[in-house]
Amino acid sequence: MTQSTITRSWVASANGHADFPLQNLPLGVFSLDGSAPRCGVAIGEHILDLQAARDFFDGEARRAVDATASGQLNEFFELGRGPRVALRERLLELLGEGSNLQDPLQALGAKVLPLAADCQMHMPAKINDYTDFYVGIEHAQNVGKLFRPDNPLLPNYKYVPIGYHGRASTIRLSGTEVRRPKGQTLPAGQTEPTFGPCARLDYELELGIWIGQGNAMGDSIAIGDAADHIAGFCLLNDWSARDIQAWEYQPLGPFLSKSFITSISPWVVTAEALEPFRKAQPARPEGDPQPLSYLLDTRDQAGGAFDIELEVLLSTASMREQNLPAHRLTLSNTRHMYWTVAQMVAHHSVNGCQLQAGDLFGSGTLSGPQAGQFGSLLEITEGGKKPIELASGEVRKFLEDGDEIILRARCSRDGFASIGFGECRGAVVAAR
Amino acid sequence: MTQSTITRSWVASANGHADFPLQNLPLGVFSLDGSAPRCGVAIGEHILDLQAARDFFDGEARRAVDATASGQLNEFFELGRGPRVALRERLLELLGEGSNLQDPLQALGAKVLPLAADCQMHMPAKINDYTDFYVGIEHAQNVGKLFRPDNPLLPNYKYVPIGYHGRASTIRLSGTEVRRPKGQTLPAGQTEPTFGPCARLDYELELGIWIGQGNAMGDSIAIGDAADHIAGFCLLNDWSARDIQAWEYQPLGPFLSKSFITSISPWVVTAEALEPFRKAQPARPEGDPQPLSYLLDTRDQAGGAFDIELEVLLSTASMREQNLPAHRLTLSNTRHMYWTVAQMVAHHSVNGCQLQAGDLFGSGTLSGPQAGQFGSLLEITEGGKKPIELASGEVRKFLEDGDEIILRARCSRDGFASIGFGECRGAVVAAR
Incomplete structure (x- = not known):
């Protein structure tokens, strides 16, 4: 056999x-x-x-x-x-x-x-550095529309796998409670900020990528070699305080709005297990530029993307008391990544930045283009303008204390056994 | 005795x-x-x-x-x-x-x-996380003027000690060579980027802060307790690829333009050694807001700032061959910090973000308001428009291969022995 x-x-x-x-x-x-x-x-x-x-x-x-x-x-x-x-x-x-x-x-x-x-x-590994990317193009467009309706994607998006450094010290395993952060926010219509608990707490549905072999500082990882440098995958919830983020993020990017906690699922799913669920990179829409040479690899284009179904569920304290099933917020897929994981690795190291075994990447929020596929409440409720209704009779613009968010992932293909990632859970507790 | x-x-x-x-x-x-x-x-x-x-x-x-x-x-x-x-x-x-x-x-x-x-x-310690602040208000204004002449400071600057996560894996000791990074840049007047070695390589003069005692995730460090959480100080050169930065940094902040290397001086100068060189926080100009309560502490306002003279020298390969002395690019001072180190610690942890012993902060570039006090070539040459002339007959808009940057710091006060930080050196070598 x-x-x-x-x-x-x-x-x-x-x-x-x-x-x-x-x-x-x-x-x-x-x-x-x-x-x-x-x-x-x-x-x-x-x-x-x-x-x-x-x-x-x-x-x-x-x-x-x-x-x-x-x-x-x-x-x-x-x-x-x-x-x-x-x-x-x-x-x-x-x-x-x-x-x-x-x-x-x-x-x-x-x-x-x-x-x-x-x-x-x-935790599967000691995380030295954590980088959060922004390769979910539907999310980038959905969020961009809130700020720039006519021009949602910035000019660099289709050339640069956008990413930024995240906080490694507060990455925690599924099940760790999510303490509502405090911080500065600018109330609508005001010119002076106030200080207090975040009022617009959100989740972000992401794929996590564990880095395998590192590179020496000054060396770059060629895109064709990226597979040796990717150890496996998990689910990642990039918890976000939208009101803190809106006030703090100019000009250097998100900081305290993200660094209070990032949750990951405990199991590292290997590239080998995901092999049957590889896909060709989705064809770039007509008019989109070709990737620059260091981001271009025939094999990666032919099979560097993944078909992984991603799901987000919400369970409120009241729903649990009433034994109501969790409410599905999102059903999305890794196909909405504009850049492959190999492109992320090649880009991150092209300047000689040293990657180390146990570094973690987040993909960025993986939303689809349609209602039901949005990977954050910011997108689902259009920034709080369209609350969602739950079977418990409650409504939600953003997360309230006692709310639990559950991420799941599943790979299915005819003729192959389905596999999953296990869960990434986190329940919100009140600010101190 | x-x-x-x-x-x-x-x-x-x-x-x-x-x-x-x-x-x-x-x-x-x-x-x-x-x-x-x-x-x-x-x-x-x-x-x-x-x-x-x-x-x-x-x-x-x-x-x-x-x-x-x-x-x-x-x-x-x-x-x-x-x-x-x-x-x-x-x-x-x-x-x-x-x-x-x-x-x-x-x-x-x-x-x-x-x-x-x-x-x-x-390296003095294993650095778990590195955070780069932006508290040098003169630098923020100088750089802001290049982009927004009428409105150089963003509305959050005088409320938020702006910071962002940096790359810990590429922090290196003084003396480590600085490999010119490669990356994407947008040539002037073009709409499509090209890929190649950085053409606008710069230094940034910063104070480095070593974190002492950490805090548990979910806890905040009160500003009055910050002194227990600050272990010491060093010099830090936040090497910057300006052309890569300009193209990549929207919307999530600097990434590959900074992560190729950050240099620090090897000696950790303690708070006790700096005690005679403490100063009151410079009075906020009339019309500036008071800090929010979590950033306000009487003792910190009375003595939380430092009077440390900061110097940057440039030595080119040709200058060394001709035995010419290094050219002074910058003479500045830590007095140009709009926020104290205690305010940085209190802000960083106010959302419950865990700090750990051996974390490193950068202050952000510490420029003064006048010519001769600018902490980067971006400011000195106004983005490359006004080259500087050197005794060797060479000119510089940005750094060339073979150029060495030397940071120094010195504390002086009548009746007290002067102390210094030692040097933070780095010489640029050609891209691979």
């Missing part, structure tokens, strides 16, 4: 699992009963403990496992694509139906395959 | 030293003969090796010394003000004239007091 034909696992909960069937095998960091964090792989409702299973790996796969010994994934990310692929191939053998190692693995029980529900998740 | 009256050191080169007399005692990280980096204190032409001298400290000062054992200053920064002051008091005793420990210290020779010239300097 070759690996490509193994589609089912002897871990029964993996088969048909919404997020983590055998075909996914994302990496993460977990702990059990308060012990030190350990690196593992999600499989159905379980987590394979890589250190506990170390004896089942050798060669390049063993090298990958050994790079996870610290309980953080930075060293593993730094290894690049080769050992990551070897680890995946061996995991497919070990966990696939018919594996001759099923018995010895099962004999180890929860030592090697604890239930995920019994585990606590931790 | 009380400590405050000890003004001379038995380390002869310290007495009258331009930068490092007994009154300064800045901390840094050095190595000797390729050995592992160690923490030390500059005294005249020597460095006191804190680990080698460990037995001479006890109590809080010993706690400070022990926090430097890793060869990085992060843990020491995290201790806050108390142990840092205790260390300083003990160093004044040990190294002051008449110390009864002069003989045993001298007997250890270069083991405990190597010559700085024999040592290599290293």
Whole structure:
């Protein structure tokens, strides 16, 4: 039986699992009963403990496992694509139906395959630098229209994968509470700001990108080599205080309106798992310029984009009390990225900027062009002008205390198992 | 003899030293003969090796010394003000004239007091996050005038200590070469960008601020407590690619135009050493608003500013060949900061953003209002329109390959020993 034909696992909960069937095998960091964090792989409702299973790996796969010994994934990310692929191939053998190692693995029980529900998740890696891009062109247009109805996209947008540095110290795992920030805001019609809790708290639906191998300062990563420098993907909520942002962001960009927290999902979905869901870069509309040479690569144009469905749900405190299901705010897709992840990597390093294993990129908000596809309340409510109505009888212009935002992602394609990213959750708590 | 009256050191080169007399005692990280980096204190032409001298400290000062054992200053920064002051008091005793420990210290020779010239300097701390502010109001006005002659300062400037996140991975020590970055630029009169080496490379004269004790995410640092969270100061050159910046910076701020390198001086000058050079905050011009309450503190207004003279020198390859002295580009002062360092700390954390020991702030460019006081070539040459002439017969609009920029700082006051910061150097090398 070759690996490509193994589609089912002897871990029964993996088969048909919404997020983590055998075909996914994302990496993460977990702990059990308060012990030190350990690196593992999600499989159905379980987590394979890589250190506990170390004896089942050798060669390049063993090298990958050994790079996870610290309980953080930075060293593993730094290894690049080769050992990551070897680890995946061996995991497919070990966990696939018919594996001759099923018995010895099962004999180890929860030592090697604890239930995920019994585990606590931790940050996958130490994040050195965090960069937030702005490659969701529909979002850029939707937001631009609010400020510049006639000219929503700035002249550089179709040439430059716009990005800016974000705050690394406040990136937190899904489930961390979102404390409403305080700050300066300019009340409508006033010329002097006031200080107090943010009144226009928003979410932003983004794809997170984990950087693999770094580059030396002064070197650039060619677009054709970018795949070695991308370790995996997650979901990212770029929580935004719109009133603070509007007042502070000129001339140097968003600062305190974003730096209070950024939430990410705990599992690192690999490029290999996403391979069946690759797409050609969407054709640029007629009249759009070709990318400059350092952003142009035939292979990237042919398969550098992704078809990943993205969903945002809202659950208010009242909805939870009434047992009402969460309200879907957004159904979007990574197809709305104007630039590929490889283009983001090539651009970021073209000036010699050093990337390091464990750096995190955000894609920027990934909205679609139509109602129901907008990746932020700023777009959905047109800046608070059109409140949304919820089944609980409540209305929302922006987020209120007790509101929980849930991001999900799913990849589906005929003839392939669907895979998901797990959730990225965050509930808003009152300002201190 | 009380400590405050000890003004001379038995380390002869310290007495009258331009930068490092007994009154300064800045901390840094050095190595000797390729050995592992160690923490030390500059005294005249020597460095006191804190680990080698460990037995001479006890109590809080010993706690400070022990926090430097890793060869990085992060843990020491995290201790806050108390142990840092205790260390300083003990160093004044040990190294002051008449110390009864002069003989045993001298007997250890270069083991405990190597010559700085024999040592290599290293980064003082692991920098987790880097934030660049924009508090130099004269610079903000000078630059604003180039774009908006009638309205140089944006409406938020006198309310918000404007800042943005910078790139931590490319902060390097004085002496590191500055590789000319490549990037996209929009040629004058064109509508399509081109790609190539930066043609408008510039320096920016800034004060660097090392963060001491951090805060938990969700907490804010009150302005009155900011002193515990500031570990020390250095010089910072925020190298800037003006042509890349002009094209990329809308709408999210500077990115690749800054992230190729930021240079800092190696010695961390403490708040205690700068105490005699504190000043009241310059009175706000009539009509300027009072700071909002979280930025207002009586003690900070009375003594939160600094009188530090700042100097920038340029030396071209041709000038060095002809043995011509470096050309002074800038003579400025930290008095041109519209916001104090305590205001920067209070603002940065007011939204609950977590600061961590070893974070670095840049002040923003510290220009004065007059010719000769401008902290960047953008201001000096008015964006390249007025080239400067050098004694070598060369002219400069922006920096050329081979040009070296040297930042210096000096504090002087009648009745007090002058202290300096050491140098922050960087020489430009050709793009790859």
